[in-house]
Amino acid sequence: MVKNPDLNTVKDMFKKLYLVLVLGAALACKAAPPKHIKVAGSNDIQPDEQQSIVAKTVAQFISNYNYKKVELNDSISQVVYNRYIKSLDESHNYLLASDVQDFDKYKTVLDNDVKEGNLADVFYIFNVYQKRYLEHIQYSIAHIDDNFDYSKNETFVYDRDNQPWVASQSEMDNLWRMRVKYDLLNLKLANPDMTKNKETLKKRYESLLTQANKLNNQDVFQIFMDAFTEAIDPHTNYFNPANAANFNIEMSRQLEGIGAGLSTSNEFITIRSVMSGGPADKSHQINIDDRIVAVAQGKDGAFQNVVGWRIENAIALIRGAKGTTVRLEILPKGTSVSSKPKIVEMVREKIILKDESAKSEIRTYESNGKSLKIGIISVPAFYIDFNDYKSGNPNYKSTTHDVKLIIDSLKQKGVDGIVMDMRQNGGGSLLEAVDLTGLFIKTGPVVQVRNSDNQVEVDKDEDPSIAYTGPLAILVDRFSASATEIFSGAIQDYGRGLIIGTQTYGKGSVQNAIDLDRVISPSVIERISALTKKTTTKPVNTGSQSVFGQLNLTIAKFYRITGNSTQHKGVTPDIQFPSIIPLDKYGEDTEPSAMPFDVIAKSNYTKVGDFTQVVPQLRKLHDQRMENSASYKYLLQDIAEFKKHEDEKSITLNEQKLKQQRDADDKRSFEDENERRVAMGLPALKKGEAKPRNEDLDFLKKEAGQILTDYISLDAKYTSTIVPAN
Template identity: 40%
Template sequence: MKLKTSLLALLLAAPLALLARDDAVRADAPSAQALPSAPTADQSTAARLVHGLLSDSQYAYRPRVLDDALSQDVYRRYLEALDPSKQFFTAADIARLDAYRTQLDDAIKSGELEPAYAIFSLFKQRVEERVAFARALLKQDIFTFDGDDRFEYDREDAPWAADAAALDVLWKQSVRNDWLRLKLAGKKEEEIARTLDKRYANLGRSIAELKGEDVFQTFLNSYANAIDPHTDYLTPRSADNFNMSMSLSLEGIGAVLQRQDDVVAIREIVPGGPASKTGKLKPGDRVVAVGQGENGPMEDVIGWRIDDVVAKIRGAKGTKVRLDVIPAEMGLDSKPTRVVIVRDRVRLEDQAAKSEIHTIPGTDGEPPLRIGVIKLPGFYQDFEGRRKNSADYASATRDVARLLTRLRAEKVDGVVLDLRNNGGGSLAEAIELTGLFIDRGPVVQVRESGGRVVVNGDDDPGVAWDGPLAVLINRGSASASEIFAGAIQDYGRGLVIGETSFGKGTVQNLVDLDRWPANEDPRFGQVKLTIAQFFRVSGSSTQNKGVEPDIAFPVSVDASEYGESTFDNALPWTRISPVPHTRYGNFAPLVPRLQSMHANRVANDKEFQWWKEDVAEFRAERAKKWVTLNEAERRAERDRDDAKRKQRQAERKALGLALDPLAEELYDDGLAANERDIAKDAEREKLAEKRPDPLLRESAAILADAIRLLHADRQLSAQVLPRGEARHWAQ
């Protein structure tokens, strides 16, 4: 499993927000355009500019000469981006396309990218053929499931199918698996056939209606990713969306939108946003027309791409947008309701830091301890707002500081910072966030392309929290998360708990390609370019190796499946000289006792043991890379899963544990995200956030163990916390 996503995966991805990426567009929609066979003049210029950046050591940390060898790498990655599961191209197609293997370097240098469009043209043709084949299968008598057939769903490392007949076999099994999933979910044959026919038709349409900029971005990303895994090309629209995601704010109506069939529907209303204040919109409502200002013409947006609809709805603060909306409960041929909304600045609070308090019971007459938890999903920062010195600009550090003030007022005994699945973000935020817990000092070393090492640190005196601290990480914790966790570990400022992190030890910067022609309007896009490698203050890199926890939980995903080590062109691990820094504590003498207490506790913790069982089953299933197409076997598996969930829920009730709000949900409803009831699906997402979290609870318990041990054993405390700065651990 890798962070990169294919073009097809992006097209089929489900809920998309107002800062979302592309979805399909209907051929007769006003926003549609015929796919060109050659780049535009701006795209040709952009390709040459990208080449100039990526081959120049002044900009790129690891520049590569664009020659025939690199061309072959770009070619391979482009094919992977188009057809990652090898379900459209045949070996015969690849043999035909191999003529382009050593031509792509010249195409990029010259800006004459016709080979990229030619490859895509064949891909588009093959998708049309596969879609037609899949839809035809639905009318055949092939849906019996009593044999030994299996569907091999993981074909990343499989060879290309020899010919169309071989692909027919693969697709037949894929369609049968889709049918079986819906049958097991209780759907009737007629409904299954309708659902799948629409699904496959939508797949074909999503490819047929792509724009030239989609193909261009996918191809240039194949070049950028050949330089290193974290260098990317962004079109002007994608760059705009990326910046909004980093700033956690946008100017619009405050609604999350999702494409469903031919219409864009509202998936979620952002609390306190303009759409929420009208009181006239709700999840599931369909937007069928958009008008600008008081009197601008209403444009029918049925069949439009979601990003084109978003572009019409989004706009400057204080301006008006008019929406024609058909309520969720009414048919699409009903008369729409017109809603007028004044756009405003919208803060995406659901992606911001949040806090809660866990009470950890005492034993042997000990009082309970209150552990504050701060969940930080990303190291976000509104760069423009900060540059303008806006009073309320979004900042992960500022938000965490406010939450620490609140937790301190609540008199918590310790704090756990939850960085699970936090993929990083702003380097400056990682440094400043570390400064909330240390009193001045270096945080990270940054080695630039020329070899110069710059030490970045916290210069502000004082801390926001000087008490007991733990950092919870997993394999999805990357980049800025690793800088923070590594610094806390190197300073001995807190315990690191969980899994070894992702292993991304490089720094990227956005380079605006319009800076050289000095365009007033964005035309050429931006490059997210690797410019440096970062190192911990101890001198060790997190690259490839990640941050290893002091107290380890069972591995949920193997390093061979997910993380920096899975990229074939990732930078190797290395180290440089350490820099002097304060050592607040040394947890080595404490860790064995904490591990023993942790092991004893989780051995009797039902939810933790259930989690371990689920992880083991998940990993075993992934290792198989196939599922049986025998209905009796699949039904037995489903029944076992259902019985297991019900039994666990009953045990939760008997033990007085928090109930799982999704225990009664179908294990697999067989539907794609855009085939479900939008309002109900959004509600399920919210309920999922309330599911019991044994790892977070156990992390709080481990921190509570540390507090109690250090309080009770002054000799141990003197070994672990020799400095007065960390005195609050032992009080």
């Protein structure tokens, strides 16, 4: 949950922190650079001064202003250390036991390292890890031509999370030899041509080496800062400049650029997709699988070759402000790398990411001989364009604005009810959670927010207009979190709609998005920027002018208007579905550093409906359908199958046995798929036949619409107390 950076609750914090951090940054500039420890055989990646400043700044924020008020001490240091090692080598495939034993001396010093801005220990650990990584991949390449015996009853343990660290180099070599054998066997089962398979695997391993050699200190710093901040709480996060830009694109669901999705292939930046209506599309000169050779700014700027670049750095050159010109040198798909590239000139525009915004469909259900139309609105996140919002643009991009337009359209088409599909909606803007709730209620409190000083602020919907007053259901799952829990919790507490699905994630904390450039001395930013330009020919950040990045700091905890927190417990649906997402592995209550559940005083609000009488009837009708539902049976089978595979840790390297197992799995999977299709009223596929595009086999979404249809069709003695008056 990200709160608007300009809300009054954090203005005072910024004033205090500016003074603290200007002094801290100034002292950092005078401090000696971190000690340099070289690891033979690695890329010897080292931290820079801006990262030292960021580490100290983030440590100050967390020590003084995080909601939990956590002291950075030896105990926290050990948690950070364990998280960092796990993030590097969770499956114990790279580091030797002796490496980890060597690292143990850093267990209780990382807290001091961060507070002092000393990242030498952190980078030393990473460089040892990368050295091992490169060694093992190179070893694998050297053993691709080994003569493996696929008739032996050997087993490859691929899930080693709970295995001890490998004790010796010979044991590690054997582990990786088994990995090569496993990879070749996978290829052999698909294609008996072993010469070609070995070439394929060699290219795959060489690609891993190439990617590893492109890692830079921003990557290392991000990995460590993730371990550090999440040891404090799961939702305090630091974003380096590149990731900060991507986070803000996610929040706004728009960017400024050419409207093309990119990927890397054989050292080339390649066009993966072209967005309809964007500059790339309108140029009629850019197609999927075209390769970008070079990028130039403006009509006269020099071209900069981007072959072999990291994709983020290439994107940094291609993105840019609306109205500016960018030129690309393009090798069209199918042309030789020695061909003369064509030049495509485009003017950048604001690109709306429509595929990642709210969208709708209409489904028809039969009930008592009558057809009912249910509108289903899928909401992937609570997004908002903060810049447009702060500038006063009334048409700023947001979840609420998009949903309001969709509701108006659905009403014009005569829908009888609406299902809001909020599954896997991890949240976003707190402002949007309040505003979206306001589309369905007249006025009143939506959420309570308590800060670290135990002051409670009640965020209210103060707009008396209601976009929709008809039958409403909210579909949620385990990955519905944060803003989704505020919205669905408020809808449930007001009695405004049914909540359907599985228990939600349970994230009840509020984060403030802090641009670190705004709280660190401008003179320090200028000096770091100048230093950066002198020492590199490639951009160090992408899509953003940020130097120091962004901190999302947990500053408060939110509560439902009933007074209950959603921490750990989330929102419990009125009608529950089985969860294919393991509740014991995913959710706030599985996070060691998460805050506890608690309760505060309730808000003053008036319910608009009451589902107490109708819910038992709806559950009964749902249960009766499920008893005879093939789709429900397959859902339960999927859950059991998921659990079975999750518990598997190893696989046979006997070719005959593995082939029999794979053939049986493929046969069962094909038959299960066709049974599901038939159960959903779709034709069975023939062997080898491709699935039609945009087919919907979402049984749970269909059932959510059916439950709302049941509700609409129930006797008036139930519905008259539930549907709010217009």
